[in-house]
Amino acid sequence: MKTTLDELLAFVAVVDTGSITAAAEQLGLTISATSRTLSRLEEKLQTTLLTRTTRRLELTEEGAAFLQHARTILASVDEAEEQMAARRLRPVGRLRVDAATPFMLHVIVPHLAGFRERFPEVELELNSNEGIIDLIEKRTDVAFRIGTLKDSTLHARPIGTSRVRVLASPDYLKRRGTPVKAIQLEQHDLLGFNQPDSLNDWPLRDASGNTVHIAPTVASSSGETLRQMALAGLGIVCLSDFMTRQDRQSGRLIPLFPRQTLDVRQPINAVYYRNTTLASRITCFVDYLVEALGKRPFEE
Numbered sequence: 001m002k003t004t005l006d007e008l009l010a011f012v013a014v015v016d017t018g019s020i021t022a023a024a025e026q027l028g029l030t031i032s033a034t035s036r037t038l039s040r041l042e043e044k045l046q047t048t049l050l051t052r053t054t055r056r057l058e059l060t061e062e063g064a065a066f067l068q069h070a071r072t073i074l075a076s077v078d079e080a081e082e083q084m085a086a087r088r089l090r091p092v093g094r095l096r097v098d099a100a101t102p103f104m105l106h107v108i109v110p111h112l113a114g115f116r117e118r119f120p121e122v123e124l125e126l127n128s129n130e131g132i133i134d135l136i137e138k139r140t141d142v143a144f145r146i147g148t149l150k151d152s153t154l155h156a157r158p159i160g161t162s163r164v165r166v167l168a169s170p171d172y173l174k175r176r177g178t179p180v181k182a183i184q185l186e187q188h189d190l191l192g193f194n195q196p197d198s199l200n201d202w203p204l205r206d207a208s209g210n211t212v213h214i215a216p217t218v219a220s221s222s223g224e225t226l227r228q229m230a231l232a233g234l235g236i237v238c239l240s241d242f243m244t245r246q247d248r249q250s251g252r253l254i255p256l257f258p259r260q261t262l263d264v265r266q267p268i269n270a271v272y273y274r275n276t277t278l279a280s281r282i283t284c285f286v287d288y289l290v291e292a293l294g295k296r297p298f299e300e
Contacts, residue, residue: 161265162298189235192216
C-alpha cells in the first residue's frame, strides 16, 4: 500500500475544514507540511483530488470518489482501535493456558466455573505438559511452572509456594510397615520421577547430613500418576502439598517422618513472555486465580 494514514487524514481534514490552513490547525501541523502531504498523496495516486482557487478548494470527480474510500478506511482504523481499547477493559478472545497435570487438575480446574461466570467472553484452551515448554512454539499465553525458573526471557508472577512431603497410603504401610528413619527407605518401594532427576531429592537428611536422593522403584514423568500409584498402595512417594491436601485430610495418604521432614517449598509462578502491553485476558485469569486461592494458597 503506497498511501499512508497521515495522507488520508490530511486529505479528509482539508475537505472537511475547507482549507489547508484550517486543516493544518486541526492536525497540529504547519501549513506547508499539510500542503506537501496532500501533494504527495496526489502524486502517489497520479490524479488531482482537489482543485485550488484563490478562495476555496473543490473536489474533483476522482477526489469525490476517493473521499468515500478514505472515510471508510479511517473509520475502520478507528473501529479497530476502539475494539483494542475495549479488549483491554473487557477481556475477550482465546486464552491458551499450560500447566502440569497435577496443577491443572487440583488448582486450576476447581476455579474454572467461577472464572467462566465472571469472564464469559474469554475462550479457554487448557493444555497439560509435564516438562518445560517453549511458550511461543506451543502458542501458549500463560503457563504455570513449579520450581525455580531459569528462563530470563519470561515475566514471572509468584502464585505461592508449596511444601513437599513424603507420603504413603494406609494400605501400603499396613502391608510393608512404617519407616521411621530415612535409611529404612531402601527397604521399600519408592515412587519417583524419571525427569528431572532433581525431583527425586526428598526433604530428609541421611546419616551423613546430606539430602536423601532416591532411586525410584517405579518412575513417571507425571506427579498425578505417582499420586494415583501411591493411593493404590504401590509405594512411598514425595509430592507437593497443592495436590495432596485432600488426601492428607481424609487419611488416604499419611505423611511420614513428621519430625525429620525438612521445610522444602517449591515456588509456583505464572509465566508469560515479556511484552510492552499484556493482554487483559492474561491478567484477568492470573488475577482471578490469585484471588480465588487466597493469601497462602497451598498452606495446611
